[in-house]
Amino acid sequence: MASEGQHINLAPLLSLLQEMPAYRQLVGELSTVEGEHKAIVLDTAKPYLIAALYEELNLPLMVVTSQPESARKLNEQLRAWCSPSAELHRLPELDFLPYGSSQLSAVSYQMMERLRALATLALYDKSGKPPLVVTSALAIMNRTIPKTDFATACHILKPGVAAEPLELMRRWQSLGYEMEDVVEVPGQMSRRGGIIDLFPPCNQSPVRIEFFGNQIETMRCFDPESQRSTRPVSSVIVTPVKEFLSQGNNYEATDGNIFDYLGGDALLVLDDPEGIELTINRLNEETQELRDARIEKGELPEDSPSPYLTWEELESQMHERHRLALVTWDAGVHRQPLPFTGARSYGSQLERFLKTARQMVEQRQRVVVVSHQANRLAEILRKEDIHTSPLSHVEQIPPSGSITLLQGSLDGGWLLGDRLTLITDVELFGFVKQPRAGRKRPVPHQWFLPQLAPGDYVVHVDHGIARFHGLARMSSDGMEREYLVLEYAAGDRLYVPTERMDRISRYVGAGDQAPHLSRLRTPEWQRTRKRVEESVAEIARGLLDLYSAREVAPGFAFSADSLWQQELEASFPYMETPDQVEAIMTVKEDMEKAKPMDRLICGDVGYGKTEIALRAAFKAVMNNKQVAILVPTTVLAQQHFITFTERLQTFPLRVEMLSRFCPPEKERETLEGLASGTVDICVGTHRLLQKDIRFKELGLVIIDEEQQFGVVQKEKLRQIRREVDTLALSATPIPRTLHMSLTGIRDMSIVETPPEERLSVKTYVGAYDDTLVRQVVLRELERNGQVFLVHNRVQSIAWAASKLQDLVPEARIAIAHGRMPEEQLEKVMTDFINGEYDVLVTTTIIQLG
Known part of the structure; x- marks a missing residue:
């Protein structure tokens, strides 16, 4: 059960400490003296x-x-x-x-x-x-x-061991495993003849156990998504599903x-x-x-x-x-500290590091550098006649007077007397790349059925609009099956087997008005479908004209990554997820083609879409092109402006923002900079689409949450797409945009790998309880987090904030709602983003970004 994953290995360096007197004294005491x-x-x-x-x-x-x-x-x-x-x-x-x-x-x-x-x-x-x-x-x-x-509940399975399948499954059921048709998540099991699928929670992947009679013949891991076997296993530990x-x-x-x-x-x-x-x-x-x-x-x-x-x-x-x-310090410890001292900080000044590196080599010091920019450092050191190649692990103790480079991440460096100097990104650049790339965790596939409640409106492909009445079990030909009950006009009912529910979708209409129910056994629904199909065909012709024009339109082919591009990407303080890496590579490939790019990046909040956009923007600027970043709200514009400014501050780029909150003088400067080409990247709301905006050399448009723009803005965006590269970001793409991507009219990249340690959202429903609210808020404050309290009545929101302040006097609380003056709302939201407040008592305005 050793830990999995690719990591640097520095274990051979441990002996440098293990030989030192202070360490030997500590080990001697641990080995002989209790307490x-x-x-x-x-x-x-x-x-x-x-x-x-x-x-x-x-x-x-x-x-x-x-x-x-x-x-x-x-x-x-x-x-x-x-x-x-x-x-x-x-x-x-x-x-x-x-x-x-x-x-x-x-x-x-x-x-x-x-x-x-x-x-x-x-x-x-x-x-x-x-x-x-x-x-x-x-x-x-x-x-x-x-x-x-x-320990009694745990047991080990191995090929060749005698085991009665039904007895095993009864035992697993007592340990909390549930029988399913398909095993997709931990705690599930299924059986098909002499094959049992099982997903013990302590395993990284489920296992497929094949029996020959009452004996285990083979065991193989399998992919829970494709259900394909991947590799044989020699043993599997089966634990309870929970600790209870x-x-x-x-x-x-x-x-x-x-x-x-x-x-x-x-x-x-x-x-x-x-x-x-x-x-x-x-x-x-x-x-x-x-x-x-x-x-x-x-x-x-x-x-x-x-x-x-x-x-x-x-x-x-x-x-x-x-x-x-x-x-780290204790006056009561009558022993010298272990011989570690802090490493010198270089603050991104690589010239200082190179000078020190030469001195350390001349003084016969043993230096190990662990950095996510090891390749870049190797090139720089070679120019100084210090030859070293990045490694993934240390095989033996490096010789004195050498610098060993490793591609990886540690939280900080130190000096171990004169035996070893460890330098990391913390000392070199002031930050450490956080390990956040995660595995695709198993999630069961679900239809929309759990989201339906009796009374909701649905659409059956063949029969039209109906009202969902719930589920019913009925017997037919001696078999009991489960059906969805749909009510149509005149009280008619249709019973749809659950295995055919792919024919049904939730009704989505404009406004809150209830739709008219379709009539069964009439041509009404077929006529409606025909009219819609004709309308869709007309829209499709327009879209095809647009996208075929894009295919033949001459576009700008961006050059390959520059050295500065590599430096920017190496400065990203997290490990990229696999989906992020794939999306970044695909976007770059699109940009390097001689036709306008039009790609949708679809991914959940916090999955790294902004970093993909930032790298694309930087690539455009490195080719002397300007970038426009369109966002639907001023708060989102402020967030993107801060992110881009902070990430690009070490490069000679000019990033500006345009929104209705910009002072007139600042707005005038930004407009002049866009026209003259001195502004490289501009983040803005729909203000960027107005007629007085002139770019000298626009090369890339990035659109965040396009579905929140109005009809007029979307028409302007549609024309922009004919001429320049376009990158759209969305957590919830509108159905038409999504369908265009899925059918190949528009390119799409999906970012669905969660960052490591990202937790899923958990929802608890219960009666309001002052004590519970206090505990939940305090718990979030302890982890240095922030809290939204949604109170959807502007008239009493101040009372709600006051009550919360009485409950949790330790918290810094602010109020935000749509009836506040715009400048005040902007300041509150910005202060909350910057960590000035712990709790934001707000209305559903937060759903607007």
């Missing part, structure tokens, strides 16, 4: 120290941090320092609301990670590589299933804790013990406050247990363990 030990070490060197201890002691290690984010970062750093065979796992906190009504209802990504870590700890028998588990204060507070119960074997949320049945899973010889590492204690006490206070309020209202019994362990309970468990506290 708590302390080590003074730089924050950025903690992953290096932990990896060295793990590889040398060969014992199970659990590292606890004060915050979930620091646990996530530490886990990523340890991937680089530990050997590839390390059993490295992260134990995240459970994402649920204490005493909520909808908690732990589905197998989440966090729960999968937790089960993987618990299984590794519970099944460790000292025969293989010991587990190294990274967790946080919040995660160790969660009660869990006792180790003995969990009983039905419901019975906390008394989950009286175990994470320390039960540690063997007697395990080492517990506490990163920032004081911060851990503060976090645990704060959350327990908030939970106790919520519990007392629920008991007072009669919603909980007085003896209702807490879902969290208290600090006293955890402290007593910790005191029974062999433990090491990592601190």
Whole structure:
């Protein structure tokens, strides 16, 4: 169960620390003296120290941090320092609301990670590589299933093992697995004759088990989307679907804790013990406050247990363990700090780095540089006669007087005496590229049926507009089937088998007026369809004329990427997702062709569409072309303006903004700059489409959320598309735009890979509760997040904000609604975006961007 994924490997460098006297003294004490030990070490060197201890002691290690984010970062750093065979796992906190009504209802990504870590700890028998588990204060507070119960429930499947299929499936059902026709997400199973598909939550992918009688013959992983087998597997660990074997949320049945899973010889590492204690006490206070309020209202019994362990309970468990506290400074530690010192910062001044690099080589220092711009650095160093090539891993300790370049990311550098100098992007450029590229997580395919409610209007392709009445089960020829019940005019009903519901779609009409129901057994619907088809054909002819004209129209062929383009892309502070990379490459290919580009980038909010647009814009400017970025709202214009300005500040480009909030003098300067060519990129609302706008050399138009523009603006955009490259961004493309993309009239790229650690939106529906609102807001503030409170009555919105301020006096609260003066609304929204407020009490105006 070793961690998967491609990472740099620096494990051979661990021996440089392991040979040093201060480290040897620490290891000696850990090996002979029970109880708590302390080590003074730089924050950025903690992953290096932990990896060295793990590889040398060969014992199970659990590292606890004060915050979930620091646990996530530490886990990523340890991937680089530990050997590839390390059993490295992260134990995240459970994402649920204490005493909520909808908690732990589905197998989440966090729960999968937790089960993987618990299984590794519970099944460790000292025969293989010991587990190294990274967790946080919040995660160790969660009660869990006792180790003995969990280990008993887990079992291992292997080819050649005797097993009765029905008996296995009954056992899996008791562990929470659900029978489905097709296995797509964790916690599901299905059977087709002698083949069983199973998706254990601790597995990265589902497994297909083929039986020969009552014996497992083969096991293969398969892709949950294509359902195709991918590779054989030698064994599979089957765990419970959740940490709770009983039905419901019975906390008394989950009286175990994470320390039960540690063997007697395990080492517990506490990163920032004081911060851990503060976090645990704060959350327990908030939970106790919520519990007392629920008991007072009669919603909980007085003896209702807490879902969290208290600090006293955890402290007593910790005191029974062999433990090491990592601190950055402590007057009570009578030992010299480990010999780490901070690395020098170069602040993007590569000349300073080159000068220092020459000196370090001359002084016979051993230098390792870990950077996402390793290729660029190698070129620069070669010009200085320092020859080195970027590597993906270190095979042996580099010689003194050398510089080793590795393509990757670490959170910071340091000096280990005179033995090693580690330099990262933090020292070179002032930032670190965050690992955010994620796997495509399995999501079950769903029709629109779950979104329908009785009374909704639908359209049947063959029979027309009807009112949905719900589902009904009926028997036919001895078989029971499920039907959708549709009501037509004159009370007629049509029963549609669920397997034919692809013939039905939700009715979407203009305005709120209810549509007329179609009549069955009349030609009315066919006549309507014919009129619509004729109208669509006319529109299609116009569109085909437009797009055929584009095919033959001469366009500008942009040149290949410049060195500056490479520098810009290397400065992106996140790892690109696979879909982002593919979309960026496709956009560049379109731009380098001698015909106008017209591409739609479709992806959810936060999936990286803006970065794709930014790189396209920069490519255009590098070819001496101007870029117009059209957005539907002033707030969105401000956001894009800030993003483009910050990302391009190190390049000699001029970025401006045009909206109704621009002062007249500033607007005049921008218009003159567009006409003269001194403004390279202009972000604006529909103001950019007005007649007085003149570009000297417009080469690219980027349109964000085109569906929010009006008819007049869209006609102007349609004409623009004949002449220049166009890139549209949308999270929700209008049906016509989407259909044009799907049928090939318009090119489309889909960005559907979520960034790593991006969590899905969770919705809880329940009665309003002051205590719960306070807890939810505080929980978001603890993770440095922000909150929208939607109150859809302008008349009482000030009262709602005042009430929330009384509930959560710690929060900074602002109000925004559509009847505010435009300048005031603009300032509030901008301040909220910039983090000046924690909570925005607003109306549904937020849906406009």
